[in-house]
Amino acid sequence: MQTNILLLGDPRLRKKATTASLPADTQLRREDERLQKALEAFRAEKGFGRAIAAPQIGISKRVIALHLDGKTFSIFNPVITSHSEETFLLWDDCMSFPDLLVKVRRYTSISIVYQDALGREHRWEKPDRSLSELLQHEIDHLDGILAIDRAIDRKSIIYRSVFEETTPYFVRQVD
Secondary structure: OOOOOOOOOOOOHOOEEEOOOOOOOHHHHHHHHHHHHHHHHHHHOOOOEEEEEEEHHHEEEEEEEEEEOOEEEEEEEEEEEEOOOOOEEEOOOOOOOOOOOEEEEOOOOOEEEEOOOOOOOOOOOOHHHHHHHHHHHHHHHHOOOOOOHHHOOOOOEHHHHHHHHHHHHHHOOOO
């Protein structure tokens, strides 16, 4: 069974997710498996995507599946504990609007605390800029915030195909 990713406009994307009860029960483990499979299916179909938040498949729980270093795993109930003062601009994309890119500003570095499926607490201290922005994007999803809400201005939402046709023009606009 393929899980559909909710698209821009679906009101479920705007709902703040509830805390995932840990250790994970049978239902949460099934939902987490669906989330990870949705991430892998999207990656196989579109050729991109490093993470997905549970609300993007209609599960209103604070869970994020990540695909990093060739592995897919999930984190539960992540909270940003600190962030750098420095920010940067980037073209952000999202599985809920895969044909669009949005110019947003993100913190250069963040730290988070999260839990694993057994309820054990972990810390992720100041990961690199790429992972920091990814975590900010996904945690926003848990709070019902989409990248388009963070667009720098009205000209900062573009089609992916236009970006790909004139990449140098758009790359000069970000850090």
